[in-house]
Amino acid sequence: MGSLRTPLAKVRGLGSAKEGTDHFWKQRLTAVANIFLVGFLIVLLIRFAGADHATVKHALAKPQNAIALLVLVLSGVIHMRLGMQTIIEDYVHSEGRKVVALMLNSFFAILIGITCVFAVLKLSFGA
């Protein structure tokens, strides 16, 4: 039997969700970035976990540390939001509950992201 897909749909290659490989690609892009960023996070935590306020403030005031943290947070929350979306789509089958779960997932990721970015900027700009 011939394909029922129209030639246009094949050329666009976006699939039924109309997103094509967008989800997959962003998950991979952020995964690669996360390898470096998690390395940075671990070095940061080894050096500053348990350190006093003045020391941490001083460390985060350095642009290179603040910038790395901002990139880490951005890549991290995009990655974790996409990852949790996959998990929700796998396990939550009722349409209503799925939509609510996906919304909460986005809210959580954005809230965490904004909170971290705000904190880093405030510290970095001299709180």
Added chain:
Amino acid sequence: MAQTKRAAERPLSPHLGIYRMQITMLMSIVHRITGGALYVGTLLLAAWLIAAAMGERQFALVNQLFGHPLGKFVLLGYTWAVLHHMLGGMRHLLWDTGRALQPRSADMLAWLTILGSLALTAAVWVVGLSLRGGL
């Protein structure tokens, strides 16, 4: 009807329950669990950063929580989760290029993921603890 009888004899695809547990299967599950744990674990990073931004008193409180034996245990778990997920993720990236998909190499990578994550976690904590002179 003959038709129905034939349908009943068709082999079924094996259901989850009859699979023998395999290391690749276990590591796939663990990758998902660590991903979910890290999702919740970002709260730790957010708490640390926002407390630092709020002031000395709030930061001291978070430091105290993280410094408590239970807090340390959670941080140890977080370290392992992120390292295991990182190695598992690198395995995925390798697979994405079409490499290492044969049963033997997949098994080997799965073992590398679990053993590597345990070794790296131990290394991170030994270095961290020795830098600040003990627990």
